[in-house]
Amino acid sequence: MGSSYAISCKNCDYTKSFKTGIGMMYSPHSLIDFEADAPLLPSLIRSKKSVDFIKALLADKGAVIADSYGHEIYRCPKCGEFYGRFFIHLDYDGGSFEVEYKCHKCKAALNPIEYDTTEADGWEGKRISLEKYPCPKCGKHSLYEGGEAYVLWD
Numbered sequence: 001m002g003s004s005y006a007i008s009c010k011n012c013d014y015t016k017s018f019k020t021g022i023g024m025m026y027s028p029h030s031l032i033d034f035e036a037d038a039p040l041l042p043s044l045i046r047s048k049k050s051v052d053f054i055k056a057l058l059a060d061k062g063a064v065i066a067d068s069y070g071h072e073i074y075r076c077p078k079c080g081e082f083y084g085r086f087f088i089h090l091d092y093d094g095g096s097f098e099v100e101y102k103c104h105k106c107k108a109a110l111n112p113i114e115y116d117t118t119e120a121d122g123w124e125g126k127r128i129s130l131e132k133y134p135c136p137k138c139g140k141h142s143l144y145e146g147g148e149a150y151v152l153w154d
Contacts, residue, residue: 002071005128006146007082014137015146018084022070031065031088032058044071044086050099054090063092073128074110076103080136083110 002021008014031041034055042051057063066089074083081103090097101110113133115126130143 005073007073007128007130007143008146009135009138009140010142010144011140012135012138014135014143016082018071018073018082020071020073020084026070028065028069031069041088045088045099047099053097054088054099057090057092057097061092061094063090063097065090073113074101075113075133076106076108076110076136078106078108079103080134080139081105082113082136085110087112 002019002023004017004019006015006017008016026040030036031044032054033039034041041054042048045051045054054063069088070086071084072087074085075081076083083101083103085101086099088099102108103110114129116129118127128145130145131141133143134141135143
């Protein structure tokens with residue numbers, strides 16, 4: 001199960017929607033089944049170079065996928081734009097690997113956004129820490145979460 005978020009600005013018309021988390025079909029096995037009719041990982045990570053590197057780590061280094069993988073929200077530290085990207089972390093003997101994403105506008109390396117942990121009725125959730133970030137369009141600190149919903153997407 002995943003969540004959907006909308007980030008909007010109170011000062012201008014900036015708004016962007018994101019899905020985070022994973023769908024039910026996103027098991028570690030399905031992620032790395034490159035022989036499937038429609039391999040999953042290449043559809044989630046657009047960089048052929050990154051996918052090929054992951055394949056090599058799995059085959060040559062015995063890499064394993066860490067438990068925390070899924071769709072996440074990233075932000076450019078230079079221009080402030082938000083992006084939805086697939087996060088995956090692999091551990092192998094001698095190191096680890098995470099896909100690095102670049103901003104389409106200014107080519108800077110994207111960073112995952114920060115969340116605050118929330119609790120309601122015994123359920124732990126996360127809230128985007130938007131007060132830390134200025135709007136990518138107008139530059140004001142007036143971003144807000146336009147509603148969070150839980151999503152079943154497969």
